[in-house]
Amino acid sequence: MTSRPFIVAIDGPAASGKGTLARRLAERFGLAHLDTGTLYRATALLVLEDNADPADPVAATAAARRVDQSLLSDPLLRDERVAHAASVVAANPEVRQALLDFQRNFAAHPPVPARGAVLDGRDIGSVVCPAADVKLFVTADPEVRALRRLAELQASGVAAIYSDVLQELEYRDTRDAGRGTAPMVVPPDAVVINTTALDADAVLERASDIVSRAIAG
Numbered sequence: 001m002t003s004r005p006f007i008v009a010i011d012g013p014a015a016s017g018k019g020t021l022a023r024r025l026a027e028r029f030g031l032a033h034l035d036t037g038t039l040y041r042a043t044a045l046l047v048l049e050d051n052a053d054p055a056d057p058v059a060a061t062a063a064a065r066r067v068d069q070s071l072l073s074d075p076l077l078r079d080e081r082v083a084h085a086a087s088v089v090a091a092n093p094e095v096r097q098a099l100l101d102f103q104r105n106f107a108a109h110p111p112v113p114a115r116g117a118v119l120d121g122r123d124i125g126s127v128v129c130p131a132a133d134v135k136l137f138v139t140a141d142p143e144v145r146a147l148r149r150l151a152e153l154q155a156s157g158v159a160a161i162y163s164d165v166l167q168e169l170e171y172r173d174t175r176d177a178g179r180g181t182a183p184m185v186v187p188p189d190a191v192v193i194n195t196t197a198l199d200a201d202a203v204l205e206r207a208s209d210i211v212s213r214a215i216a217g
Contacts, residue, residue: 020203038072
């Protein structure tokens with residue numbers, strides 16, 4: 001390994017399993033982890049707390065510039081209202097630019113003693129860290145992702161209906177893939193892992209093999 005941080009970029013749609021994979025890879029290989037989606041959720045939360053419109057580019061950009069590490073553990077970030085608003089603010093190019101330095105700085109200077117970082121989101125391999133040592137794109141069928149998200153919501157005590165969850169996921173997929181700035185795409189040099197028929201342990205082992213080979217060089 002070189003002296004520069006070892007970077008793993010993981011992209012994919014909501015509820016594909018990329019967040020769980022990113023956390024477990026970080027633990028296994030001694031890397032720091034940044035769920036970049038929390039940056040957009042934090043931005044959305046700040047906008048909503050200001051009683052502003054997430055679609056208002058001025059309000060959203062101002063909120064993005066106020067995001068710091070301390071906001072990323074707020075339990076309110078998991079609220080579905082915040083998740084929906086996050087998808088709206090993430091389509092704003094000024095918001096994405098405001099948060100880009102935060103993400104790149106985390107990758108370039110991961111917290112000690114981490115020897116690198118795992119970042120997961122929608123545009124990590126394509127925009128944030130295009131020179132990442134490993135690029136993974138984690139996906140799954142929409143129906144399976146909706147079932148996973150439904151289970152998460154119900155486990156946290158939130159009343160939810162499968163059809164509504166599926167509709168919201170498909171809406172977010174369309175927005176994320178169709179936005180003009182940094183759309184969600186599969187980087188040409190990324191390894192695609194479809195988790196539809198895989199459990200979390202199988203996904204971890206498959207990804208770990210890829211990371212281990214990259215570290216060995």
